Amino acid sequence: PSRLPGYATHQVGVAGAVFDENTRKILVVQDRNKSKNMWKFPGGLSEPGEDIGDTAVREVFEETGIKSEFRSLLSIRQQHASPGAFGKSDMYVICRLRPCSFTINFCQHECLRCEWMDLEDLAKTADTTPITSRVARLLLYGHREGFDKIDLTMEELPAVYTGLFYKLYHKELPENYKTMTGMD
Amino acid sequence: PSRLPGYATHQVGVAGAVFDENTRKILVVQDRNKSKNMWKFPGGLSEPGEDIGDTAVREVFEETGIKSEFRSLLSIRQQHASPGAFGKSDMYVICRLRPCSFTINFCQHECLRCEWMDLEDLAKTADTTPITSRVARLLLYGHREGFDKIDLTMEELPAVYTGLFYKLYHKELPENYKTMTGMD
Numbered sequence: 001p002s003r004l005p006g007y008a009t010h011q012v013g014v015a016g017a018v019f020d021e022n023t024r025k026i027l028v029v030q031d032r033n034k035s036k037n038m039w040k041f042p043g044g045l046s047e048p049g050e051d052i053g054d055t056a057v058r059e060v061f062e063e064t065g066i067k068s069e070f071r072s073l074l075s076i077r078q079q080h081a082s083p084g085a086f087g088k089s090d091m092y093v094i095c096r097l098r099p100c101s102f103t104i105n106f107c108q109h110e111c112l113r114c115e116w117m118d119l120e121d122l123a124k125t126a127d128t129t130p131i132t133s134r135v136a137r138l139l140l141y142g143h144r145e146g147f148d149k150i151d152l153t154m155e156e157l158p159a160v161y162t163g164l165f166y167k168l169y170h171k172e173l174p175e176n177y178k179t180m181t182g183m184d
Numbered sequence: 185p186s187r188l189p190g191y192a193t194h195q196v197g198v199a200g201a202v203f204d205e206n207t208r209k210i211l212v213v214q215d216r217n218k219s220k221n222m223w224k225f226p227g228g229l230s231e232p233g234e235d236i237g238d239t240a241v242r243e244v245f246e247e248t249g250i251k252s253e254f255r256s257l258l259s260i261r262q263q264h265a266s267p268g269a270f271g272k273s274d275m276y277v278i279c280r281l282r283p284c285s286f287t288i289n290f291c292q293h294e295c296l297r298c299e300w301m302d303l304e305d306l307a308k309t310a311d312t313t314p315i316t317s318r319v320a321r322l323l324l325y326g327h328r329e330g331f332d333k334i335d336l337t338m339e340e341l342p343a344v345y346t347g348l349f350y351k352l353y354h355k356e357l358p359e360n361y362k363t364m365t366g367m368d
Contacts, residue, residue: 008192008272009232038344048193049264049273075354076260076277076336079343080233088192089233091275093260123364130341131352137361138354150355152260152336157314159263160222168315170259170322171334171355177321180307 013092015043016056018068018099019139025116026139027066027099028132032112039117039128041094041135051167053154056095064114065105068097072151073169075135094135096142096151119143148172197276199227200240202252202283203323209300210323211250211283212316216296223301223312225278225319235351237338240279248298249289252281256335257353259319278319280326280335303327332356 018027018041028039042063046055053070060068077092106114122128123136142150152169159166202211202225212223226247230239237254244252261276290298306312307320326334336353343350 008195009230010194010196010275011192012194012273012275036344046193046273051264052262073260075352076257077350077352078236079348079350080235089196089230091194091196129344131350134341134352134354134357137357137364140364141357141361157318160220160313164263166261166263166315168259168261168318170318173318173321173325177325180321180324 008088010089010091012046012052012055013043013090014046014052014055014059015041015092015094016060016068016097017041017074017094017135017139018060018064018066018097019119019143020099020102020116021143023116024119024143026119026122026136027060027064027104028115028117028122028128029063029106029111030113032108032110037112037127038132039122039125040132042111042114043092043094052093052169053095056093056097060097063107063110065101065103065107066099067101068099070154071096071098072147072153074138074150074152075131077131094131096139096147192272194273194275196230196236196239197227197274198230198236198239198243199225199276199278200244200252200281201225201258201278201319201323202244202248202250202281203303203327204283204286204300205327207300208303208327210303210306210320211244211248211288212299212301212306212312213247213290213295214297216292216294221296221311222316223306223309224316226295226298227276227278236277236353237279240277240281244281247291247294249285249287249291250283251285252283254338255280255282256331256337258322258334258336259315261315276315278315280323280331 030037044059075094079090153172214221228243259278263274337356340349
């Protein structure tokens with residue numbers, strides 16, 4: 001830890017990749033206010049004190065009307081000096097969510113279109129952003145080979161000095177590594 | 185993206201887990217200013233505009249005198265309202281680094297002790313934080329089974345609207361998923 005006083009330097013954005021394993025469909029939107037109409041995942045900025053997974057679920061619901069639940073963290077992007085970030089750096093996290101509802105009712109202010117798209121179509125289309133395309137391929141890999149190949153799962157652990165709990169995300173450990181005391 | 189103006193809500197801290205595969209030793213420190221003397225990874229806050237991996241390498245060098253290079257991102261922690269964070273949320277990222285030098289020359293202001301510890305000893309000791317212990321086990325799993333099991337690798341991709349580049353971290357994709365156009 002630094003001896004300097006802490007101050008906030010980053011805004012944190014979260015996107016929700018809502019994937020339905022049964023139909024292989026993924027929830028995608030097109031922004032209303034961008035020049036190119038590219039498919040991407042719904043998402044937005046974390047509110048102060050809000051957990052990553054909660055931001056993803058909230059933003060997906062606000063933009064698309066779809067209810068979902070958090071499954072894992074898939075990817076992290078760091079970017080500096082992006083427009084609209086007011087000179088701050090930007091940490092953008094993509095979560096995998098499971099849909100709990102399927103009827104789209106999207107926000108007309110934010111979105112031009114919203115649909116359930118076949119995941120392989122999203123992985124192959126040119127009408128998307130590089131990050132969306134990459135995450136679509138990651139999901140396709142996970143869908144075929146097992147999501148344990150791509151998921152960072154979440155666990156709550158106690159903080160030492162504060163008595164608070166924090167959420168930790170990493171590749172899931174095999175059982176015998178989770179409780180290693182006395183392991184040889 | 186939200187229609188609200190963006191503002192910074194998070195500070196970003198980075199820890200560097202410097203692991204030497206040849207000796208199975210990991211670089212650990214004990215903070216000078218904490219009540220309990222627990223082994224942990226060196227690290228600190230990102231400076232504005234600084235990339236995650238650069239923060240890890242810089243903080244490791246400042247605290248321990250060890251030179252290292254970025255290999256991967258291992259884990260992310262989100263915590264709210266931690267003391268010293270001035271009411272801001274805290275995103276803490278743990279990176280895997282490879283040592284480029286081995287002679288410790290640690291910062292007396294920040295550290296009470298600094299040493300190269302056998303990774304399995306760190307994974308088993310009680311004199312550490314829950315997060316350090318967890319990451320030690322993750323590294324041990326990676327050392328035995330292959331770091332591709334635990335690493336989030338970094339790639340630079342172009343941003344669509346700005347012409348800038350950003351850094352994206354996720355589980356490495358198999359080659360045939362990286363370039364999927366025309367894949368069947």
